[in-house]
Amino acid sequence: MKSLQPAFASKKVKLLFLMCLLFASNSFANLSATAERTMISWPDTGGWMQVQNESTWETVPGCEGFITTCTAPAGSYKIVDHSSGIFQTGIQIDSVATPNIYRSNCAFQTYTFRGECEISCPAGMTIRRLVECRATVEASGLLQATDFNSDETTLFCRTNSISTPTTMNVGIQCE
Numbered sequence: 001m002k003s004l005q006p007a008f009a010s011k012k013v014k015l016l017f018l019m020c021l022l023f024a025s026n027s028f029a030n031l032s033a034t035a036e037r038t039m040i041s042w043p044d045t046g047g048w049m050q051v052q053n054e055s056t057w058e059t060v061p062g063c064e065g066f067i068t069t070c071t072a073p074a075g076s077y078k079i080v081d082h083s084s085g086i087f088q089t090g091i092q093i094d095s096v097a098t099p100n101i102y103r104s105n106c107a108f109q110t111y112t113f114r115g116e117c118e119i120s121c122p123a124g125m126t127i128r129r130l131v132e133c134r135a136t137v138e139a140s141g142l143l144q145a146t147d148f149n150s151d152e153t154t155l156f157c158r159t160n161s162i163s164t165p166t167t168m169n170v171g172i173q174c175e
Contacts, residue, residue: 030088033079037099039131039173040077040091041069047083054078054089062132062169065143069131071101071171101131103171108162115162120154121174131171133157138165 033042040051040063051063054076063070070079077091106117115135121127127150135144135157144166148157157170 031079031081031086033088033091035091035093038071038073038093038101039069039099040072040079040093042079042088044068045081045084045086047081050080050082052078052080065134067132067134071131100125100128100174101171102174103132103169106168106170108166108168112162114158114160115166115168116156116158117168117170118154118156119170119172121172125174126152127155128173128175130155131173132169133171135159135162135166135168138167 031042031045033040035041042049046066049064049067051060051070051072052058053060057078060070060072060077063072070077072093074093077093078087078089079091080087102119102121104117104119106115108115130148130150133146133148133155135146136142137144144159144162146157146159146168148155150156150172153174155170155172157168159166159168
């Protein structure tokens with residue numbers, strides 16, 4: 001029996017070491033987030049993301065969910081991928097200038113086969129990039145899958161089969 005104890009203890013030590021290594025790798029990973037003017041962006045991880053003000057820990061309005069961008073006022077921010085536990089701190093927004101971002105909200109109260117929300121750039125401007133295309137079920141706060149298409153000046157954000165009150169938020173940056 002005595003010869004089995006060291007082998008069992010060795011397995012415990014190995015397991016503890018592996019758990020520490022996993023924790024440490026998540027702690028030092030980052031999301032490769034960047035900030036340009038008032039926009040924070042990061043690669044799509046497929047995870048539930050949240051952008052928090054680093055000093056107050058408050059979530060930036062409109063900056064949580066299955067998203068890859070966030071518009072925030074001047075400040076220091078932390079981005080958390082709640083699906084993987086990876087986070088990144090020290091994201092700085094220095095300017096409060098709005099870089100030609102235009103938004104539209106569409107509300108659907110009754111059943112519709114396909115919800116669609118449209119937004120266009122002002123005359124003489126073209127779409128630089130999509131900022132947001134999201135449908136939120138009002139009663140539960142759950143997100144519905146969306147897709148979009150666009151030409152140079154107009155974007156259409158869509159979702160299939162809306163059966164309960166839903167709000168769609170669309171945003172584009174024009175240049």
